[in-house]
Amino acid sequence: MENNELLLNSESMDLNMSKTKSDESERNKRKSIRKKIILAILFFLVVVSIINMYSTCIYNGNSYFSNPIRNHISFLSVSVLAFIICANINYMTYNNSKFNGLLLLGTVGAFSLMLFGSKFLPKYIPVINGTTGWIRFGSFGLQPSEFLKLPFIIIIAHLLSKCEEKKRENFSIIFYVIPIFTIFAIFIHFQNDLGTLVHYLVILCFMLFFTRIDMKIIVFSICSVFAIFFGLLYYIYSKGEQNLDSYKLKRISVFMNGLLKNEYGDGIGYQIGQSILAFGNGGFLGKGYANGTQKYSYLPEIRTDFILATVGEEFGFVGIFVILILFLLLFNLAKNTAMDTNNYFGKYLAIGISGFVITQMIINLYVVIGILPVLGVPMPILSYGGTSIFTIFLSLGILTNMNFNN
Numbered sequence: 001m002e003n004n005e006l007l008l009n010s011e012s013m014d015l016n017m018s019k020t021k022s023d024e025s026e027r028n029k030r031k032s033i034r035k036k037i038i039l040a041i042l043f044f045l046v047v048v049s050i051i052n053m054y055s056t057c058i059y060n061g062n063s064y065f066s067n068p069i070r071n072h073i074s075f076l077s078v079s080v081l082a083f084i085i086c087a088n089i090n091y092m093t094y095n096n097s098k099f100n101g102l103l104l105l106g107t108v109g110a111f112s113l114m115l116f117g118s119k120f121l122p123k124y125i126p127v128i129n130g131t132t133g134w135i136r137f138g139s140f141g142l143q144p145s146e147f148l149k150l151p152f153i154i155i156i157a158h159l160l161s162k163c164e165e166k167k168r169e170n171f172s173i174i175f176y177v178i179p180i181f182t183i184f185a186i187f188i189h190f191q192n193d194l195g196t197l198v199h200y201l202v203i204l205c206f207m208l209f210f211t212r213i214d215m216k217i218i219v220f221s222i223c224s225v226f227a228i229f230f231g232l233l234y235y236i237y238s239k240g241e242q243n244l245d246s247y248k249l250k251r252i253s254v255f256m257n258g259l260l261k262n263e264y265g266d267g268i269g270y271q272i273g274q275s276i277l278a279f280g281n282g283g284f285l286g287k288g289y290a291n292g293t294q295k296y297s298y299l300p301e302i303r304t305d306f307i308l309a310t311v312g313e314e315f316g317f318v319g320i321f322v323i324l325i326l327f328l329l330l331f332n333l334a335k336n337t338a339m340d341t342n343n344y345f346g347k348y349l350a351i352g353i354s355g356f357v358i359t360q361m362i363i364n365l366y367v368v369i370g371i372l373p374v375l376g377v378p379m380p381i382l383s384y385g386g387t388s389i390f391t392i393f394l395s396l397g398i399l400t401n402m403n404f405n406n
Contacts, residue, residue: 027340031403034333038400041326041333042083042393045381046076048323051289052310052382056303058290068303068384075386079393086397087404094398095345100158103151104180110144111187118191131376133191143387145188145196150395152200153352155180156207161344169212177204195375199360206355207348210338255373271306274299275368278309279320286316303384305376308368324365327380330396331358337402346402353395 053072093099117125118132125135135142156177163173181204188197209218236249237256254269264273278294281287292313295302299309311319334354341347357380364379366372378388 030336030340034337035400035403038330038333038396038403041330042381042396045323045326046080048311049076049382052307052314053303053384055290055292055314056295056307056310071386072384075384075389078386079390082390083393083397083400086394087400089398089401091346091349091398091401092343094154094349095158095161095343097158100155103155104183107148107151108183108187110148111184111191114144115187115190131191131193133193133196141386143385145191145193146385146387147391148184149200149203149356150391152180152184153203153207153356153395154349156204157345157348157352160207160211160348163211164344167212170214170217173211173213174208177208193376195363195377198375199363199377202359202363203352203355206359207352210348210351252373255370258370271300271374272367272370275306275309276370278313279369282313282316282319284317286312286314286319289314305364305374305378305383306368307383308365308379311382312368323382324361327358327361330354334399337399341402350399350402353399356395357392 050069050073054069057069114125114132114135117135118127124137125132128134133143133145135144159177159180160173163176168176181200184200185197188200233252233256236252239249239253254264255272258264258269258272264270264276274294278292278299281293287293292310294309294313299306302310308320308323311323315322331354334350334357338347338350338354341350360377360380363372363375363377364383367374367377378385380392381389383389
């Protein structure tokens with residue numbers, strides 16, 4: 001009898017071990033496929049980014065291998081190298097209290113440098129479009145607030161993992177992480193960079209959505225934010241552009257006027273009007289590669305925040321649709337990575353990175369088609385700008401590593 005029981009127990013253990021090995025094998029297979037798809041998407045987006053940036057340097061049929069395209073290729077090359085390095089560093093290295101403390105200390109130091117440097121070193125930290133977010137060394141520029149989005153995500157993911165370990169719920173979670181956001185928000189506010197501040201807030205809300213916070217609180221908070229947001233928009237619109245002193249408020253007023261009346265004018269709203277015109281010119285299939293006309297100085301910042309207008313004009317709705325599908329697929333891969341992660345830090349880190357990329361894409365898209373006011377948020381990978389591209393590739397390198405070490 002005892003021998004039979006031992007035999008049954010042994011068979012049961014063998015079945016469980018076999019099932020565990022099978023599940024682990026299936027999980028590793030999923031991770032391998034995800035990793036390959038992420039690499040394929042990035043490769044495609046890099047190619048599109050280069051040929052699209054090159055198109056902005058083609059005038060009247062003549063091509064110019066000018067500084068923008070050379071710099072853009074350099075940005076991408078350095079970023080790809082950073083991606084490879086991050087992809088080979090175990091992401092759990094970042095889940096360390098001392099490391100996160102150093103990240104926060106470095107963040108405060110970088111923001112303090114910007115704050116005091118703008119007053120005492122205006123040559124190197126100039127005011128650009130009313131914002132003091134850049135460090136300039138000749139033609140080289142660095143935007144710390146853009147780069148620090150990744151440390152922000154890492155720190156918040158570390159804190160949220162602590163919340164999971166301590167079984168914190170609802171407002172206890174919010175009060176635990178809000179001091180970190182407040183530090184970032186205060187410094188960015190002093191830089192007068194509303195768009196970046198909004199993006200930090202969106203990333204935080206995205207990460208909090210997946211915590212233990214009760215859904216009723218989340219729904220109530222979202223409804224309250226939307227009510228306040230639209231209330232402020234209506235108030236600014238009712239005041240009228242002429243009665244507003246702040247450039248940013250005037251820009252919001254013009255945005256509302258364009259959204260409600262389709263009137264953009266030749267002043268602050270000119271940029272949005274030209275961007276919408278580019279999409280209209282592109283139609284369904286576009287005017288063809290390098291045949292766009294908005295790059296002839298009609299649309300300011302076409303290589304940076306409004307690069308998507310070039311895609312819309314030359315490749316039409318189909319081109320925009322393909323780009324959006326790729327980003328949504330990238331988001332889905334990041335979400336699945338979070339679901340497959342066997343620790344809370346990895347879960348929130350993957351969620352933060354996915355939220356960072358997809359919300360930046362959505363904000364930029366909504367700006368260029370006139371659904372949001374101009375916020376100065378670049379299109380991931382496609383827009384010209386070394387700091388943004390570098391940060392995106394660092395983040396996706398970490399995400400790729402998570403499909404090695406989960």
